[in-house]
Amino acid sequence: MNSSAPSDLPTLADLWAAAELLGPVAVRTPLVESPGLNEQTGGRLLVKAEVLQRTGSFKFRGAYNRISQIPLEDRGRGVVAFSSGNHAQGVARAAALLGCPATIVMPADAPAIKIRNTQGYGATVVTYDRLTENREAIGAKIAAETGATLVKPYDDPGVIAGQGTVGLEIVQQCRDLGVTPDQVIVPASGGGLIAGVSIAVKAFHPDCRIIVAEPDGYDDHTQSIAAGKPVSINPGAATLCDALMAPSPGEITWAVNARTLAAGVVVTDAEVKAAMRRAFLELKLVVEPGGAVALAGILTGKVTGWGKTTVVVASGGNVDPVLFAGILTETD
């Protein structure tokens, strides 16, 4: 695919342009910390609270940046996206703000809160059966019929540049705190967020280790790092992390991540739940399972924080109340 050629990769300049565009509409999410978590990790642990982003996840950033790039004459025909939830909400909200109709193809078993919110942002939701139907085909059919532009969830330079504004803010906020990040841990599904964050952080802190966090059974990035080339995992494993179920890195995202990722960390559902409980108790933040894998990576000690300044991205907070309540009342 030509679009994965290095010349097409998003650059730091693309991230700055996205940051300028997003300035008035996105939340500059805070970098939060707590004495309890610092003590637990033996270092300084800074949590980038993207749960406080519009639509409850970082996905709004990439969607808004990408939709802004659609020529005005094409926007009236709308956008189409397929997503298990957070990208859906991000695209729906961004499209509404930019006056553009949106159709979102979502799995019928996506968390109810994500489907409801997507509709609430004004998008048309088309559901499909995850086991028997192909969402790409459904999306392509809608695009062909309506002339809508497909907004990919991660494998798009405009989307990656938007997500990269998370990284620019991390750099700026660390500078404001007078600290240098030793390592940044970021959840990955298709790898768009971590690719964008990598570009920003590596530009200012070339020695900072960028670590990808993934759920058990969906460790395609971690396997790809070991193999030195993109690896697809066998999908179908059960995971609580509905947001992180992509079976392989994207082409463009991997072209970035292959150069920037230092290591991967893989966490179990039980470890994710423990991290969600710690975020509740120590940070007063609602973090969804997929949003908590990076935090779990360090709280388990699988990535050591001893004596280091670690930034983790808490990437989303869209979790069904009943599921969250059940996790809160379990014990470690």
Next chain:
Amino acid sequence: MNSSAPSDLPTLADLWAAAELLGPVAVRTPLVESPGLNEQTGGRLLVKAEVLQRTGSFKFRGAYNRISQIPLEDRGRGVVAFSSGNHAQGVARAAALLGCPATIVMPADAPAIKIRNTQGYGATVVTYDRLTENREAIGAKIAAETGATLVKPYDDPGVIAGQGTVGLEIVQQCRDLGVTPDQVIVPASGGGLIAGVSIAVKAFHPDCRIIVAEPDGYDDHTQSIAAGKPVSINPGAATLCDALMAPSPGEITWAVNARTLAAGVVVTDAEVKAAMRRAFLELKLVVEPGGAVALAGILTGKVTGWGKTTVVVASGGNVDPVLFAGILTETD
């Protein structure tokens, strides 16, 4: 009491001094909002997320400011405080940061999380029976025996000035957003937070309405506004809002609040729970019952937000996981 004489009331200059002192140690908590809550209220609703403050509530601000005022030669003898929980944690943490021993007198039936956290911050906790023992007497006895300085929960100019930094940040953050607050709703127990916020907000926005939010059965400020003088309520009513059970306004706090409060709003436990659920879903914030009364005041429509810019303070997030889980799974 001489200390309630107008000449002793905290001034805007005291708040600025507190802000300078707190700058390096307190969290500048964000002002968050969501399209869903804006839509529900028909205006712009900005939530000052003090749940993200150190120790999970605004109380850290006043405690740190007050303890900083203790002469160095007296700090070694420590501080003593009585509190149902959030003031306890604020004093414990502030004292630890300032290298000062702390003894906290807490009711035996305070939320377990608040007792545990207070001990975790390094303080000695002494419990008492809320029905048969007098916490003031216990605190006074400890102070007399050890020479420790009593840090009052609200009726102290240094404490009020510290809490007032919440108001200074609201003014600055509204300016950054380009909006003028029409009304600010603040929870009250003894009234220290709202007194401090009043001083800041009224200095810059004299027409802004300051509204006090209280739980059913503990509406002493609302009754005091109606009576034009401080009124004590009959304590003992059941409430979910363990943080807001003071039976009457403080002397110093009322000397401020009598001049600044425009109205009161009183909410039920059911309304508080609904507000906590909305904060979970829309803001991804964990808000404790007492911290949610101001949000409940506007979400119920008891205070109208139609066409207005409203700021509400979400003052604390220290809630037991099992209680929170139960509230999440109830339906409105």
